[in-house]
Amino acid sequence: MNTVEVIKPGVLALLMDAGRKGQHGLGLTTGGPLDADAFFWANTLVRNTPNATAIEVSVGGMELRANAEVQIAVTGAQMPLFIDGNPRAIWQSHTVAAGSTIKLDFAKQGARAYLAVAGGFDVKPQFGSTATVVREGIGGLNGSALATGDALPVLAQRPTDDQMLPVNLWPTYPQHPVLRVIEGYQVAHFSAAQRALFYSHEYQLSQQCDRMGYRLRGPALQCDIGGIVSEGICLGAIQVPADGQPIVLLNDRQTIGGYPKIGSVFSADLALLGQLMPGATVSFAPISAEAAHAELLLAERRRLAATQQLERLS
Structure with missing residues (x-):
């Protein structure tokens, strides 16, 4: 089985899908990504479904090792990305060779980044979702934040060409919103x-x-x-x-x-x-x-147009 190994988890890294819906009657909260747009684009750049399980990295300091060839994308906060020590751009996908290290340094702007792998991380859902909620001890791996030594299974997917989200489509994160x-x-x-x-x-x-x-x-x-x-x-x-x-x-x-x-x-x-x-x-x-x-409808139309633009460029 293809895996990605956690060498350093950083400040806080959580396995996350789009959220646990319809479980409030059981007292279970929604969870899911704090930056839903960045999460969406991370999965889109590696051609995953919008609900595929990715990693939410808070503040940074995470290091991983790919035990098989994988394709990744990082979006969200300005966390410098390095593959085998070489800087790589975020908001685009990269093919990572087996045995390579993936490092996300500490954020220079923003607080949370999202790392997706092609195919998604293969985590068993709990109550319909893989979203980790540490307070409830549910989702992810044993309901906990990622830790050194964790092996994250990756669903197999055919290799695809790397692609980049056009700069004009990147969201902006104002210092005083x-x-x-x-x-x-x-x-x-x-x-x-x-x-x-x-x-x-x-x-x-x-x-x-x-x-x-x-x-x-x-x-x-x-x-x-x-x-x-x-x-x-x-x-x-x-x-x-x-x-x-x-x-x-x-x-x-x-x-x-x-x-x-x-x-x-x-x-x-x-x-x-x-x-x-x-x-x-x-x-x-x-x-x-x-x-x-009305704003949500316009945003959904912009997202659809952006996705179609990305497909045309790939």
């Missing part, structure tokens, strides 16, 4: 003055940031209710606990919660947040549900 917010029904419990405060000030990412959620620091928000009956929580929900400091909930969030929510970050903007490190700053702006739906 403006995250669009779809307000929910609980926004009525925040006065007009409190909403103005939220939208007119920047917030800093605290050190308490992980795949479960990002705790922010900035002007404290006041709400006329101290809590609610626990209810389901969507991706990107912005909880406001008693101290008034917002928490943006991400892929590994709990499935229910009892803090009031001012709204939810628009899903298309969550990748921008997931590519930030603690200490970075963000601002917020409202967007209507109708405008968000």
Whole structure:
């Protein structure tokens, strides 16, 4: 069986597919890549299906050995890629000879990169997904982050030509993104003055940031209710606990919660947040549900056109 061996796992490396859907009733969260676009393009560049299992590399410092010839692609954060010590470009695929080493250095910009192999990593799904959620001990290899010595099976696939995503299609990761917010029904419990405060000030990412959620620091928000009956929580929900400091909930969030929510970050903007490190700053702006739906439709059309362009160039 073809395998890729983990020599150094780096800060945090997780096997990941597109996410565990439809399992909230069992208390299992979604998981999946924090930067869904980068994950998609990593798989696309090696001609995988969009849900193929890849590696999410947080911060960097990972080193692998290919025990058979494989084709790889790395996308996302600016993590310098080296194959046998030679620098290689990200946002394109590379054929790696058997016995070669693959190294991702520490990120120069952004926080998360995605490494896909042609055919995908051959990992048994749990509850319909291979996405690793360490808090729940599920997915990946034994529900854990990758560790030195792990052997990752690779599904066999016929060799194909290497290809590059055109530079004009690369996403940009601003240092200070403006995250669009779809307000929910609980926004009525925040006065007009409190909403103005939220939208007119920047917030800093605290050190308490992980795949479960990002705790922010900035002007404290006041709400006329101290809590609610626990209810389901969507991706990107912005909880406001008693101290008034917002928490943006991400892929590994709990499935229910009892803090009031001012709204939810628009899903298309969550990748921008997931590519930030603690200490970075963000601002917020409202967007209507109708405008968000239109934006998602346009984004899907752009992705389809980009995929077709890539196929024409290959």
